Amino acid sequence: MQDLVKILLIEDDLQVSEFISDGLQNQEYAVEVARDGDTGKSMAIDRHYDLLIVDRMLPGCDGINIVETVRAKGNRVPVLFLSALGDVDDRVDGLKAGGDDYLVKPFAMEELLARIEVLLRRKDAIATTRLKVGELELDLLTQKVTREGQALNLQPREFRLLEYLMKHAGQVVTRTMLLENVWEYHFDPQTNVIDVHVSRLRQKIDKDFDKPMLSTIRGAGYMLNAA
Known part of the structure; x- marks a missing residue:
């Protein structure tokens, strides 16, 4: 209904x-x-x-x-x-x-x-043109991101990473999925580039808020959920 x-x-x-x-x-x-x-x-x-x-x-x-x-x-x-x-x-x-x-x-x-x-x-x-997960919003046209109305300043790669995670909210997103869809790599560069960017993104979307949204699923990947 x-x-x-x-x-x-x-x-x-x-x-x-x-x-x-x-x-x-x-x-x-x-x-x-x-x-x-x-x-x-x-x-x-x-x-x-x-x-x-x-x-x-x-x-x-x-x-x-x-x-x-x-x-x-x-x-x-x-x-x-x-x-x-x-x-x-x-x-x-x-x-x-x-x-x-x-x-x-x-x-x-x-x-x-x-x-x-x-x-x-x-x-x-x-x-x-907008993505919304809980109080987290991303505007694809203006490239602006807010959580609870507070503006978050993301770098271009962090923005693309968050966009992909929001489009797959509630799902486990693997490293391979991120490499192929965010970095456009079809091979594993054997670096910690994903870990670094996920860590930076987590700091920006979770640090100043009561409940975390971005989780690491050990041995599987990452998941974004509404707080």
């Missing part, structure tokens, strides 16, 4: 939030609602969502602050701003803060649903 798409709606107006929540649930989206900015920001940071719908004007911190905070932590979840503020400058401010789309109130549910569909399709297209 396919998991439901999870949407966080941050909207303080009870009538508007119920209108949106009912409409989304009728389309079989899983919806959670926050009625103030501080609660919404905590939920957006601490939980996983496929989409955020964020009002601009909220009790507590405003929508701009919420989205800027989420983006500062490396979270690229699609964001749709809702607001009665419809001037060009207001829309530009929302997009510059990290919003992906901006819908002005009042609006038709059909338009909201259409915009959500577009954002989710875009998210799926982007996801094909």
